[in-house]
Amino acid sequence: MPLLDVRDLSVVFDRKGTRPVKAVDGVSFTVEPGQTVGLVGESGCGKSVTSLAIMGLLPRRGNRVTGEVRFSDVDLLKLRPRELRDWRGRDIGMIFQDPLSSLNPVIPLGVQVAEVLERHQGRTRQAALREAKELLDAVGIPDPQRRLKEFPHQLSGGMRQRALIAIALACKPRLLIADEPTTALDVTIQAQILTLLKELVDNSGTALVMITHDLGVVAGLCDTVNVLYAGKVVERAYRHDLFEDPRHPYTHGLLQSVPRLDVDRGARLHQIRGSVSDNIPWSEGCAFAPRCDRVIDDCIGETVPLEPTRRAGALRCTNPVEREVAV
Amino acid sequence: MVRVISRRLIQLVVTLIALMTLVFFWLRSLPGGPVDALLGERATPQTRELLTRALGYDQPIWVQYGRFLKNVVTGNFGNSIRTGEPVTDVISRAFPATVELALGAIIIAIGLGIPLGYLAARHRGRLLDNATIIVTLIGISIPIFFLGYLLKDWLTQGVHYFPPSGRISTGLGNTDVTGFFVLDGLLTREFDASADALWHLVLPAFTLATIPLAIIIRITRASVLDVLDEDYIRTADAKGLRSPTIRKRHVLRNALLPVVTTIGLQTGALLAGAVLTEKVYNWGGLGTLITDSISGGRDYPVLQALILLAAVVFIVVNLLVDLSYAVIDPRVRVQ
Numbered sequence: 001m002p003l004l005d006v007r008d009l010s011v012v013f014d015r016k017g018t019r020p021v022k023a024v025d026g027v028s029f030t031v032e033p034g035q036t037v038g039l040v041g042e043s044g045c046g047k048s049v050t051s052l053a054i055m056g057l058l059p060r061r062g063n064r065v066t067g068e069v070r071f072s073d074v075d076l077l078k079l080r081p082r083e084l085r086d087w088r089g090r091d092i093g094m095i096f097q098d099p100l101s102s103l104n105p106v107i108p109l110g111v112q113v114a115e116v117l118e119r120h121q122g123r124t125r126q127a128a129l130r131e132a133k134e135l136l137d138a139v140g141i142p143d144p145q146r147r148l149k150e151f152p153h154q155l156s157g158g159m160r161q162r163a164l165i166a167i168a169l170a171c172k173p174r175l176l177i178a179d180e181p182t183t184a185l186d187v188t189i190q191a192q193i194l195t196l197l198k199e200l201v202d203n204s205g206t207a208l209v210m211i212t213h214d215l216g217v218v219a220g221l222c223d224t225v226n227v228l229y230a231g232k233v234v235e236r237a238y239r240h241d242l243f244e245d246p247r248h249p250y251t252h253g254l255l256q257s258v259p260r261l262d263v264d265r266g267a268r269l270h271q272i273r274g275s276v277s278d279n280i281p282w283s284e285g286c287a288f289a290p291r292c293d294r295v296i297d298d299c300i301g302e303t304v305p306l307e308p309t310r311r312a313g314a315l316r317c318t319n320p321v322e323r324e325v326a327v
Numbered sequence: 328m329v330r331v332i333s334r335r336l337i338q339l340v341v342t343l344i345a346l347m348t349l350v351f352f353w354l355r356s357l358p359g360g361p362v363d364a365l366l367g368e369r370a371t372p373q374t375r376e377l378l379t380r381a382l383g384y385d386q387p388i389w390v391q392y393g394r395f396l397k398n399v400v401t402g403n404f405g406n407s408i409r410t411g412e413p414v415t416d417v418i419s420r421a422f423p424a425t426v427e428l429a430l431g432a433i434i435i436a437i438g439l440g441i442p443l444g445y446l447a448a449r450h451r452g453r454l455l456d457n458a459t460i461i462v463t464l465i466g467i468s469i470p471i472f473f474l475g476y477l478l479k480d481w482l483t484q485g486v487h488y489f490p491p492s493g494r495i496s497t498g499l500g501n502t503d504v505t506g507f508f509v510l511d512g513l514l515t516r517e518f519d520a521s522a523d524a525l526w527h528l529v530l531p532a533f534t535l536a537t538i539p540l541a542i543i544i545r546i547t548r549a550s551v552l553d554v555l556d557e558d559y560i561r562t563a564d565a566k567g568l569r570s571p572t573i574r575k576r577h578v579l580r581n582a583l584l585p586v587v588t589t590i591g592l593q594t595g596a597l598l599a600g601a602v603l604t605e606k607v608y609n610w611g612g613l614g615t616l617i618t619d620s621i622s623g624g625r626d627y628p629v630l631q632a633l634i635l636l637a638a639v640v641f642i643v644v645n646l647l648v649d650l651s652y653a654v655i656d657p658r659v660r661v662q
Binding site for chain 1: 557558559561562563564565566567568569570572576577580581655656657658
């Protein structure tokens with residue numbers, strides 16, 4: 001049984017006075033215990049909204065969430081908000097993109113770590129603070145005793161993200177969702193944080209859902225990858241398969257767009273033409289068709305289904321990239 | 328912290344000197360003056376000259392200014408032109424009345440404003456929120472003197488819920504200790520006097536409180552809504568913290584920052600409102616003293632001292648606001 005089984009998850013932004021927008025459109029994927037799964041796509045493809053919907057963190061006003069989010073066979077979407085609070089932080093931890101704004105500026109770091117232990121493990125403040133110190137130590141924050149009393153603005157960006165990781169992993173959750181955890185950090189720190197994450201999930205057996213637009217992150221971390229486009233999964237594959245043999249033209253385009261060291265300096269970087277906003281509704285064909293180099297007549301007309309392919313993968317394309325074409 | 332305070336105190340002194348200078352020359356550049364006001368239009372030139380000399384206004388203006396500065400530094404603000412009493416006596420008699428009134432107003436404004444603003448934010452877009460928006464709009468817009476007379480008419484005439492004017496009922500002689508009637512009653516264990524003074528305080532304080540109250544409600548509401556949208560509230564939700572914990576620990580303190588600023592500014596502005604409120608409720612405080620000193624005799628010494636006092640109060644309140652900022656927000660402490 002998978003640890004997390006997301007079935008046909010859809011999120012519609014429906015605010016008064018505006019046209020409803022389908023941000024997530026029937027996304028399904030599973031996460032096995034201890035597995036690391038990537039959700040990849042460019043801005044606006046619905047990857048962050050998917051993660052927030054799983055956690056029940058989308059504001060209830062103006063959002064319609066449908067489908068199922070089965071976590072160890074409990075549908076989290078069916079839980080009442082109060083019940084869901086018992087799961088969050090205890091069974092599922094989450095870390096966010098911007099570590100500075102994600103920490104409360106007026107509360108000492110120690111309390112921000114300790115309060116999750118007080119909440120879910122019934123620790124007293126003192127015991128929780130002692131444990132918080134060990135947690136900060138475990139995520140590589142130097143001089144943790146002193147840091148307990150410090151405030152987020154006194155820490156560096158990397159340390160703040162480490163602190164958020166400590167908070168998310170404090171109760172040893174079975175699943176960690178990381179929403180672009182390295183985007184706000186500079187490159188050297190990015191690598192450190194990713195290494196730390198990998199170590200922590202490997203050692204603790206925590207499953208990880210990694211949300212990113214960075215294929216480099218995927219390459220270093222994920223077991224399987226879901227590529228999202230305009231709210232739908234367009235390709236799913238084992239990491240190795242995806243990098244060796246991308247089938248969807250979008251995935252292929254993304255991989256082509258990664259800067260490489262082994263090409264001439266003067267060579268132009270590949271880019272996918274157009275932008276995410278140049279799409280057609282999924283009900284009228286493939287949303288990627290207007291930007292696709294391999295578009296054929298069959299791409300327009302009706303919804304392209306997600307069909308199983310090699311080794312538990314899946315693909316949503318009528319004219320997939322052939323292996324020979326791939327570089 | 329000590330450095331911040333001492334720097335602010337130096338600023339205070341500089342500000343006061345500048346203000347004293349301005350006030351001194353402004354008052355004297357106004358047409359008319361104490362001599363005209365005291366003697367009327369039909370006074371003979373001889374009497375005028377006599378009085379002018381007696382008051383020292385025949386001296387060159389810079390001599391007058393120098394004398395004024397010297398007196399202020401030694402704590403001597405001179406005597407009231409109207410009554411001849413020392414200015415310090417006149418003011419210290421009126422000061423507690425206004426402070427009592429202003430404190431009452433501020434307590435009402437904060438005590439009701441923050442909870443109401445918070446409730447409105449939590450009920451965003453629903454009935455309570457919309458009602459709050461309308462009521463606060465009225466509160467901000469309605470002139471103090473109008474509201475004062477309105478409340479007086481409704482609640483003191485016919486139905487005697489509240490006393491119509493004054494600070495305490497005649498006959499309830501309470502011992503003067505501090506000049507704050509409510510406090511004096513408590514100190515001397517004359518609790519009936521204390522209760523009576525408090526009863527007199529309700530309507531004037533509420534009248535004076537309306538504008539700051541409405542503004543504090545609005546600011547609190549907006550500030551809470553801002554904070555609820557912050558990433559760290561999402562983090563707190565992701566931790567699975569219970570809603571009351573999130574509200575108390577994460578929302579309230581961050582939301583208070585702009586509210587504290589507003590409270591400081593409004594406290595300063597209370598002085599202006601006090602002039603009107605005191606007039607309506609016949610409350611013998613600084614507001615009454617200011618109007619009397621301008622209309623009845625152009626009482627330079629009293630006016631100068633009053634304006635200085637207002638400035639000191641304003642600056643001290645703002646200093647307190649800045650200090651409370653440092654208490655609430657650790658980011659301010661470092662600088």
